[in-house]
Amino acid sequence: MLxxxxxxxxxxxxxxxxxxxxxxxxxxxxVGFLCGILIIRLLTVQEYAFYTxxxxxxxxxxxxxxxxxxxxxxxxxxxxxxxxENLGKVxxxxxxxxxxxxxxxxxxxxxxxxxxxxxxxxxxxxxxxxISAIIPAFFAALSDSLLExxxxxxxxxxxxxxxxxxxxxxxxxxxxGTIFIFPFAYLSILAGGLARIYGNFQLKKVTKLFADxxxxxxxxxxxxxxxxxxxxxxxxxxxxxxxxxSTWIISIFGNxxxxxxxxxxxxxxxxxxxxxxxxxxxxxxxxxxxxxxxxKLLQHYSKIVSFFIIISLCIIACTYFFSDxxxxxxxxxxxxxxxxxxxLIIGTTITMVMSSALSLYLSRGWILHYYISISASxxxxxxxxxxxxxxxxxxxxxxxxxVAIVQMVLHVLYGYYKILxxxxxxxxxx
Numbered sequence: 521m522l523x524x525x526x527x528x529x530x531x532x533x534x535x536x537x538x539x540x541x542x543x544x545x546x547x548x549x550x551v552g553f554l555c556g557i558l559i560i561r562l563l564t565v566q567e568y569a570f571y572t573x574x575x576x577x578x579x580x581x582x583x584x585x586x587x588x589x590x591x592x593x594x595x596x597x598x599x600x601x602x603x604x605e606n607l608g609k610v611x612x613x614x615x616x617x618x619x620x621x622x623x624x625x626x627x628x629x630x631x632x633x634x635x636x637x638x639x640x641x642x643x644x645x646x647x648x649x650x651i652s653a654i655i656p657a658f659f660a661a662l663s664d665s666l667l668e669x670x671x672x673x674x675x676x677x678x679x680x681x682x683x684x685x686x687x688x689x690x691x692x693x694x695x696x697g698t699i700f701i702f703p704f705a706y707l708s709i710l711a712g713g714l715a716r717i718y719g720n721f722q723l724k725k726v727t728k729l730f731a732d733x734x735x736x737x738x739x740x741x742x743x744x745x746x747x748x749x750x751x752x753x754x755x756x757x758x759x760x761x762x763x764x765x766s767t768w769i770i771s772i773f774g775n776x777x778x779x780x781x782x783x784x785x786x787x788x789x790x791x792x793x794x795x796x797x798x799x800x801x802x803x804x805x806x807x808x809x810x811x812x813x814x815x816k817l818l819q820h821y822s823k824i825v826s827f828f829i830i831i832s833l834c835i836i837a838c839t840y841f842f843s844d845x846x847x848x849x850x851x852x853x854x855x856x857x858x859x860x861x862x863x864l865i866i867g868t869t870i871t872m873v874m875s876s877a878l879s880l881y882l883s884r885g886w887i888l889h890y891y892i893s894i895s896a897s898x899x900x901x902x903x904x905x906x907x908x909x910x911x912x913x914x915x916x917x918x919x920x921x922x923v924a925i926v927q928m929v930l931h932v933l934y935g936y937y938k939i940l941x942x943x944x945x946x947x948x949x950x
Contacts, residue, residue, distance in 0.1 A: 551691075552793075565853055574706075588749040598883070601670075608733060639771070686719060687715045795872065807820060817939045870928050880935055886934075
């Protein structure tokens with residue numbers, strides 16, 4: 521009887537995809553979490569503060585080097601995903617553009633990182649070692665997100681998951697092989713970069729099955745991607761810093777202990793990446809492939825956003841009731857941060873809802889004007905600086921929640937606006 525149901529095959533296929541992706545991501549996140557806890561427990565508070573600052577800057581550098589290129593590649597690739605030659609042109613164009621952006625990102629970011637490290641107590645030698653360790657990790661990050669796009673568009677999930685598992689295990693192996701003897705931040709950062717470089721080498725082999733790597737940069741595609749970059753870049757430049765506003769403010773006005781605390785608590789919230797990775801791997805590419813059917817887009821968009829809101833409420837409740845057990849994982853240096861943990865998770869889950877809406881409408885090539893998004897973020901930051909005491913961790917976390925709420929409302933509503941606008945332009949499709 522079940523096999524005769526009209527949606528039986530669809531449900532079966534989704535079940536297989538989710539089980540493969542979910543189980544693999546559980547492994548990836550579990551290994552990553554174990555590696556993170558190992559680093560938290562074995563590095564001194566000061567070394568972990570340096571590690572937190574360096575990783576935050578690495579994330580900012582990666583966003584700067586992207587500048588909206590991956591969004592453009594996903595949007596353009598979604599139009600030709602079944603054509604190996606044209607998809608190869610899209611990928612090659614994106615990779616070339618990202619290399620150029622990467623050089624600029626390095627020039628801008630590294631001097632800032634050097635200053636912040638020394639401002640928080642790192643010696644010149646330690647600062648230079650950390651910067652040297654970040655460079656290979658950064659260059660690895662330049663291509664991995666783009667190389668994954670052909671696999672995601674073609675829903676070739678298994679090779680992608682195998683690659684992610686291999687990278688996670690490689691990082692754990694390298695970290696565990698060094699941190700017990702040499703508990704230094706720069707070695708832990710270097711371990712992640714080397715593992716990702718190996719992963720990219722293997723990923724290129726699989727990507728060739730769906731995108732012709734021999735294709736050169738295409739001027740027409742570059743123009744289309746550049747249009748998205750021009751609209752995305754100002755906002756991304758701003759968000760690469762405002763997205764980690766708590767870390768940046770603490771690194772300037774706080775101390776190394778507070779910096780380490782927010783980094784350690786952030787390790788717990790990183791578990792939520794499991795949901796977002798599965799989401800961006802399975803759901804976003806399918807949403808990008810939907811033709812301009814307003815009713816279908818509206819239905820899927822509403823269901824996805826509602827799902828993330830419900831999940832967020834459940835996560836916050838679990839964190840509140842089991843905060844003691846969660847903090848035990850981090851070790852003795854971070855006990856007693858019960859309120860801070862709950863506040864961090866509230867801000868993180870709100871951001872997760874925002875990210876789901878943002879990823880969905882970006883996959884359609886819809887870009888919110890940067891002056892709107894920046895203004896909507898600057899206002900709560902300025903307001904929060906007057907309302908909350910930003911010299912301590914709690915004040916920073918309250919500020920983070922305020923900013924996240926405003927951003928969530930903005931991006932969720934913008935997604936609805938674009939779909940309804942499409943509906944008004946195509947009244948016959950409903």
